[in-house]
Amino acid sequence: MASLTLYHAAPSRSSIVRWMLEELGEPYDLHVLSLTKGEQLAPDYLAINPMGKVPTLKHGDAIITEAAAICAHLADAFPQAGLNVPVGDARRGPYLKWLFFAPGCIEPAMIDRAYPRQEQPRRGTLGYGDFDTVMDVTAKGVEPGPYLLGEQFTAADVVLGATLRWGLMFKLVPERPEFVAYVGRLEQRPALQRASALDQDLMAAS
Numbered sequence: 284m285a286s287l288t289l290y291h292a293a294p295s296r297s298s299i300v301r302w303m304l305e306e307l308g309e310p311y312d313l314h315v316l317s318l319t320k321g322e323q324l325a326p327d328y329l330a331i332n333p334m335g336k337v338p339t340l341k342h343g344d345a346i347i348t349e350a351a352a353i354c355a356h357l358a359d360a361f362p363q364a365g366l367n368v369p370v371g372d373a374r375r376g377p378y379l380k381w382l383f384f385a386p387g388c389i390e391p392a393m394i395d396r397a398y399p400r401q402e403q404p405r406r407g408t409l410g411y412g413d414f415d416t417v418m419d420v421t422a423k424g425v426e427p428g429p430y431l432l433g434e435q436f437t438a439a440d441v442v443l444g445a446t447l448r449w450g451l452m453f454k455l456v457p458e459r460p461e462f463v464a465y466v467g468r469l470e471q472r473p474a475l476q477r478a479s480a481l482d483q484d485l486m487a488a489s
């Protein structure tokens with residue numbers, strides 16, 4: 284079995300991948316970076332992730348960056364965990380849509396709202412369109428529950444759920460009852476509880 288190493292900092296977007304790894308239940312090594320010390324910009328790290336960002340996952344000899352891509356890769360690489368929707372299943376398309384909706388739409392909408400641009404771009408030029416539509420679409424997606432694809436919890440819930448959880452925590456998304464209920468359901472998952480506790484310990488130790 285190829286080994287897994289997560290290049291991680293807490294708190295950060297690499298916590299999304301830590302949660303995913305805890306959901307998988309596969310052993311992994313952690314390579315902790317201090318973002319405040321600028322270790323993500325050190326030449327040896329830039330050699331594996333030239334974006335100078337976490338997360339990065341090393342899986343055997345493969346280097347994978349971008350949290351959603353890493354989660355998609357892990358879900359497919361370890362199908363026995365039941366966190367993917369395989370090619371050939373009609374739900375694969377909606378699964379991928381939700382998997383990439385968070386980094387493609389929710390996250391940029393949240394950040395643009397928190398740090399408004401001096402000149403508002405036209406709606407058509409923004410990949411996410413506008414903040415309110417993104418929130419409405421997300422609310423409709425999570426409302427039926429328990430998860431985005433119904434009864435099956437998938438990598439899409441890890442990525443979108445972590446983004447919403449973070450957005451609620453920092454008041455970057457409105458406290459819509461659909462978001463609060465969905466994130467509340469995710470908080471019950473032992474893997475998220477484990478990942479959060481491990482990150483708390485890491486933060487306390489640094």
Ligand SMILES: N[C@@H](CCC(=O)N[C@@H](CS)C(=O)NCC(=O)O)C(=O)O
Pocket residue numbers: 294295296297318323335336337338348349350351386
């Ligand atoms: N698009 C990347 C974003 C990763 C990202 O922005 N990570 C932040 C931490 S939350 C980071 O590494 N910041 C350090 C820096 O930019 O110097 C992903 O989704 O994985």
